Amino acid sequence: MVTAALGESDLHRRAWDAAARVVDPEIPVLTIADLGVLREVTVTGDGVEVAITPTYSGCPAMNMITLEIELALERAGFAKPKIRTVLSPAWTTDWMSEDGRRKLREYGIAPPQAAGSRRALFGVQEVACPQCGSTNTELLSEFGSTSCKALWRCKACREPFDYFKCH
Amino acid sequence: MSAPSIKVQETPLVLYVLRRADDALILGHRLSEWCGHAPMLEEDMALANIALDLLGQARELYAYAAKVEGKGNDEDKFAYLRDVRQYRNLLLAEQPNGDFARTMVRQFFYSAFADLYWRATMKSADATLAAIAAKSEKESAYHLRHSSEWIVRLGDGTEESHARTQAAIDEFWAFTGEMFAVDDSERGLIEAGVAFDPAGLKQQWLKTVTSVIAEATLILPKNDWMQQGGRAGRHSEHLGHLLSELQSLQRSFPGATW
Numbered sequence: 001m002v003t004a005a006l007g008e009s010d011l012h013r014r015a016w017d018a019a020a021r022v023v024d025p026e027i028p029v030l031t032i033a034d035l036g037v038l039r040e041v042t043v044t045g046d047g048v049e050v051a052i053t054p055t056y057s058g059c060p061a062m063n064m065i066t067l068e069i070e071l072a073l074e075r076a077g078f079a080k081p082k083i084r085t086v087l088s089p090a091w092t093t094d095w096m097s098e099d100g101r102r103k104l105r106e107y108g109i110a111p112p113q114a115a116g117s118r119r120a121l122f123g124v125q126e127v128a129c130p131q132c133g134s135t136n137t138e139l140l141s142e143f144g145s146t147s148c149k150a151l152w153r154c155k156a157c158r159e160p161f162d163y164f165k166c167h
Numbered sequence: 168m169s170a171p172s173i174k175v176q177e178t179p180l181v182l183y184v185l186r187r188a189d190d191a192l193i194l195g196h197r198l199s200e201w202c203g204h205a206p207m208l209e210e211d212m213a214l215a216n217i218a219l220d221l222l223g224q225a226r227e228l229y230a231y232a233a234k235v236e237g238k239g240n241d242e243d244k245f246a247y248l249r250d251v252r253q254y255r256n257l258l259l260a261e262q263p264n265g266d267f268a269r270t271m272v273r274q275f276f277y278s279a280f281a282d283l284y285w286r287a288t289m290k291s292a293d294a295t296l297a298a299i300a301a302k303s304e305k306e307s308a309y310h311l312r313h314s315s316e317w318i319v320r321l322g323d324g325t326e327e328s329h330a331r332t333q334a335a336i337d338e339f340w341a342f343t344g345e346m347f348a349v350d351d352s353e354r355g356l357i358e359a360g361v362a363f364d365p366a367g368l369k370q371q372w373l374k375t376v377t378s379v380i381a382e383a384t385l386i387l388p389k390n391d392w393m394q395q396g397g398r399a400g401r402h403s404e405h406l407g408h409l410l411s412e413l414q415s416l417q418r419s420f421p422g423a424t425w
Contacts, residue, residue, distance in 0.1 A: 057302050058223025087227065088298035090305070141209035142313050143216040151209070167305055 008043060015048045016041045018076035022068045026061050026146045029107045036095025037065065039086055048073055049082040053091045055167070056147035093167045105130045110152065110163040127163050129154035170421035173240055173248045179352045181236045182255065183362060184296070185245065186398055188228035189256035192246055193406070194277060195221030196413055197264055206267050213313060217274070220306040227299045247417035251400075251407045258397040259342035261406040265335070268321050268328065272335035275314040279375045280346045281307040283368045292360035315379045322383025333385050344393025347372075 019041055020033035032038045032052065040051040050069055054062050066083045073081035093112035096104075101111035110130045128135050134156035141151040149162045175181065198218035205211035229242035259277060264270045285307050288300035321332040347365045349357070356362035380387055396402065416423060 054223075054302070056220060056223060057227060057306060058219035058221070060219070087302060088294070090298070090301035141212060142309070143209070143213040145212070147216055147219060165309075 011043045018072045034100030048078045112164045112166045132157040172250045184232040186255040191221040191225035193256045194260040268331040269335040271317040278311040319383045322385040340388045341394045
């Protein structure tokens with residue numbers, strides 16, 4: 001293995017970088033690191049193990065993400081990587097990076113509001129339009145094209161848009 | 168050739184987990200029957216999304232039941248290769264969709280319970296159950312908000328929507344008691360802090376249900392006779408029909424993959 005000559009921390013860095021570049025198949029501007037789905041990378045004598053956490057219980061993108069991580073690590077020189085799913089602590093949109101939020105907005109999806117708390121779940125939501133920035137918006141549908149999105153409309157610029165649900 | 172049913176060694180914990188997994192699978196399957204048939208596009212997406220959340224919860228629970236049982240069963244075998252009498256879901260979950268009002272009332276009664284149930288289960292002494300609960304509780308809260316809004320809109324809507332929603336409430340009411348029932352197999356788990364007595368959730372559930380139903384100008388039935396049996400495998404005739412569709416591929420072509 002080419003990696004044998006490298007030190008442990010270099011190996012860890014290489015494995016993390018490879019896994020962290022994997023993107024969400026539904027929202028290809030976000031990496032799994034931006035999303036907070038990538039939790040941990042462990043390099044041991046036997047190989048590499050990656051811990052990821054699912055966003056929604058039934059999110060079909062998780063199977064694809066698992067496969068993509070395996071491929072990315074194999075391409076980086078790690079044979080037979082192990083992918084482990086951890087449920088606890090449960091994923092929350094609070095783990096999404098600032099950079100990820102910016103990328104989402106530029107892509108045309110309103111990023112989740114901070115503090116994925118119970119109160120926010122039942123409280124009045126103020127979501128800014130990712131196109132024009134107006135907060136004069138309305139909810140069209142609590143559910144959207146994927147588990148993580150709701151459908152909104154801007155009353156200022158009239159554009160419909162996806163909102164990444166606070167979770 | 169038809170695939171035979173599996174045998175399940177139902178220790179109290181395996182049974183407990185299977186009961187919750189079956190609730191999620193069967194209700195999720197019912198909701199998936201709406202796909203392409205919902206009254207509007209937004210609701211088509213909503214029902215499919217809720218079904219997906221429930222299916223995800225079912226998979227986590229089945230995987231855990233398989234691990235606890237340790238007899239080589241897995242999530243697919245639990246779903247596809249158990250006969251109707253081996254299913255342990257609430258009778259409420261298997262009731263046919265009927266019209267949209269019936270589907271929403273069934274969902275509302277269940278989600279109002281699931282929201283409280285998962286929140287309480289986050290404190291379970293069983294780390295896996297607590298972790299599954301922490302994910303499911305957020306999803307259930309969202310489902311509850313969705314169905315509550317529909318109950319108000321339908322009840323306080325037209326004469327027709329009011330009448331249909333009231334009829335659904337009257338019919339499904341007798342299935343709500345099963346959610347709060349406990350049998351001997353669960354008492355040890357309750358003592359160990361793995362499970363808890365759901366009777367303690369009843370008042371809070373009633374409070375939520377009563378306030379939404381009042382806002383919807385609907386009324387709760389006065390009778391408190393409750394139908395039970397699902398937890399012990401005694402189901403309504405509807406579950407067998409549901410399973411014949413859900414299981415047909417794996418029963419006809421055992422082990423088929425694609």
